[in-house]
Amino acid sequence: MNFLNGITLLLVYQLVGEVTVRLLEVPIPGPVLGMVMLFVTLLIRGQAPESVDQASSALLSHLSLLFVPAGVGMMVHFDRIAEEWVPITLALLLSTIITMVATALIMQLTSRWLVGARQGKEPDGD
Amino acid sequence: MTDPGLKDIWVYLSASPLLGLTMTLVAYGLAYRLYLRTRSNPLANPVVTSVVMLIGVLVLTGTPYNDYFEGGQFVHFLLGPATVALAVPLYQQFSRLRQLWLPVTISLVCGVTIAAGSSIGLAWLLGGSTEIQMSLAPKSATAPVAMGISEKIGGLPSLTAVLVVITGITGAVLGTKLFEWIRVTDDTARGIAMGVAAHGIGTARAFQVSPQMGAFSGLAMALSAFATALLVPWLVDLMQFLVSQSSSS
Numbered sequence: 258m259n260f261l262n263g264i265t266l267l268l269v270y271q272l273v274g275e276v277t278v279r280l281l282e283v284p285i286p287g288p289v290l291g292m293v294m295l296f297v298t299l300l301i302r303g304q305a306p307e308s309v310d311q312a313s314s315a316l317l318s319h320l321s322l323l324f325v326p327a328g329v330g331m332m333v334h335f336d337r338i339a340e341e342w343v344p345i346t347l348a349l350l351l352s353t354i355i356t357m358v359a360t361a362l363i364m365q366l367t368s369r370w371l372v373g374a375r376q377g378k379e380p381d382g383d
Numbered sequence: 384m385t386d387p388g389l390k391d392i393w394v395y396l397s398a399s400p401l402l403g404l405t406m407t408l409v410a411y412g413l414a415y416r417l418y419l420r421t422r423s424n425p426l427a428n429p430v431v432t433s434v435v436m437l438i439g440v441l442v443l444t445g446t447p448y449n450d451y452f453e454g455g456q457f458v459h460f461l462l463g464p465a466t467v468a469l470a471v472p473l474y475q476q477f478s479r480l481r482q483l484w485l486p487v488t489i490s491l492v493c494g495v496t497i498a499a500g501s502s503i504g505l506a507w508l509l510g511g512s513t514e515i516q517m518s519l520a521p522k523s524a525t526a527p528v529a530m531g532i533s534e535k536i537g538g539l540p541s542l543t544a545v546l547v548v549i550t551g552i553t554g555a556v557l558g559t560k561l562f563e564w565i566r567v568t569d570d571t572a573r574g575i576a577m578g579v580a581a582h583g584i585g586t587a588r589a590f591q592v593s594p595q596m597g598a599f600s601g602l603a604m605a606l607s608a609f610a611t612a613l614l615v616p617w618l619v620d621l622m623q624f625l626v627s628q629s630s631s632s
Contacts, residue, residue, distance in 0.1 A: 267464040274467070285612045286531035288466035292605060295470035305471050313468035316461060317601065320583040321430045322411045323462045324551065326455030327526055327544035328434035332441060333448045334542050344511030348519055349546060352502040353553045353580055354561065356523060360494035361567040361576035367486035368571065 263312025270295045397446065403454020410436045423591050425556045430548060430584055462527045465583075469605035476598050487575065491603065494579035495610045498523035499618055507626075518542045520619060522550040524611035525582040525604055532612060536619045547582065554581020555588035570596040578603025 274291030277283075283290070299305050305313075316323075331338070338345055396402045414432035421427040441451055452459075473480070480487060502519040511519070517538030521529035526547045533543035554577060562573050570593050577585040578600035586604050590597030 264464065267467045270467045270470075271463050284535060284616055285609070286466075286528045288463045288527050289608050289612055291467040292470045292473075293609065295467055296473050299470060299474040300477070305474055310471055312464075313471035316465040316468045317472065320465060321428075321587040322407075322433075323458055323465055324430055324526060324548050324584060325407055325411055325433050325437070326452060326459040327462075328430055328548040329437045329441070329451060329455065330448060330541050331434065331545045331548075332438050334539075334545055337539075337542060338545075341511055341515050344506045344509035344515060345519070345546070347509055348502050348505035348511065349522065349550055350553060352498065352505055352519075353523070353550050354557065355501050356494055356498040357554060357558060357561055357576050357580040358565055359497050360490050360579045361562060361572050362565060363493050364486055364490040364572035364575045365567050365569055367489050368483055368569070371485050372483055 259308040260311050260315065263306075263308035263310070266309055267291075267295075267312055267316075397450055400454035400457065403451040404457050405454070406437060406440065406451070407433070407455050407458050410440075425559065425588060428552050428555055428584070428588075431552055434548070462525070466525060466527055466605075466608065469601060469608075472598055472601045473605050476602050480602060483571065487603075487606070490572075490575050491579060491606050491610050492614070494576070494603075495523070495607050495614050496618060498580060499611070499615045500622070503619070503622055513537065514539060515542075517619070519546055521611055521615055522546045523580050523582060524608050524615075528608040528612055532615050536616055548584070551581045551584025554585040558585060558588060559592060571599050574599025574601075575603040578605075579607045582608075 270291040271288050272291075274289070274294060275287030278285055278287045278290055295309075299309075410433040411429060414429040414436065417432055418424070418427045418429045437451070440446075441448065499520045502522055503516045506516040506519050514537070517536045518533055520536060520538065521532040521543060523529075524532065524547070526544050529543050529547045530540040534540045558573075558577050558581065562568075562576070567573055567576070573592075574589050574596040577589045577596070581588075582604045586597060586600040589600035
């Protein structure tokens with residue numbers, strides 16, 4: 258029952274998110290707004306109810322499974338991908354590498370400068 | 384399939400969502416077992432193996448994707464509530480997030496801009512069509528978000544879904560090696576980079592490296608879904624404006 262309550266709550270937030278996005282015509286996907294609203298609710302309540310916690314970890318622990326049907330969709334786009342495979346593969350590969358490297362370096366540097374300086378820096382070793 | 388009995392069974396199965404759904408779960412189960420058997424080698428990523436297995440079966444049996452998706456949609460649908468569910472790890476990491484809010488915000492805004500800008504720019508330089516550029520732009524955001532954005536900016540949502548999955552796999556496979564090369568050892572920074580560049584598939588990988596890296600990757604994925612939705616349509620307008628300016632002058 259607990260798990261069911263959790264799932265129900267997640268769906269209610271998604272539904273409210275979808276409806277709000279359509280009513281207000283904001284350019285944000287419904288589930289993202291639902292996530293923000295749930296986050297704000299948790300902040301106000303000061304704790305995550307066990308049911309929501311359970312449902313959320315169940316969904317998130319199998320997150321990669323949820324991408325499988327979309328991935329299989331590749332077969333519909335074989336022609337398109339074959340036609341423009343050079344820009345698609347190179348842009349995707351290089352851009353992912355660039356993003357990952359740049360973000361990691363920016364995060365490492367800024368957290369050292371901004372937080373490290375203020376807090377007298379935690380020991381570095383790990 | 385000359386036997387009339389077998390044929391009847393096949394007609395029943397191909398018209399019901401049962402087969403597609405079961406196939407998805409069985410393929411993932413096998414892929415996950417293989418992944419554990421290889422001691423979580425990122426090259427044996429369960430998404431890759433299960434997608435390859437499923438496409439193989441569908442092509443061999445001549446089953447159209449739409450028939451498969453009758454069943455697959457039940458799994459696909461859960462991406463929505465899973466996105467909402469990200470609020471929970473986000474909330475649990477809130478005290479850490481509050482401490483690091485400034486570096487996290489800077490990294491996120493830069494990361495999301497670089498992800499979208501570099502994919503549009505590179506695809507354009509390499510001669511990709513506008514449709515391909517727009518389908519690639521939101522590729523680092525999680526699937527439901529990326530598909531929504533792709534539709535808004537003139538890409539193909541279903542192609543974007545595929546590119547999102549390939550991006551996630553690329554990030555999950557290359558991530559840890561890349562971080563070693565550039566000597567980023569901090570799990571917070573590695574998690575943020577993983578979540579920004581490779582969304583849920585990267586996050587699944589990050590959780591295997593360490594719980595802290597996983598939590599920050601999940602956090603970055605949730606926040607960058609939000610940032611991508613806000614920033615990317617605007618960035619696309621800006622880039623198109625710059626291109627039209629430079630070509631008209």
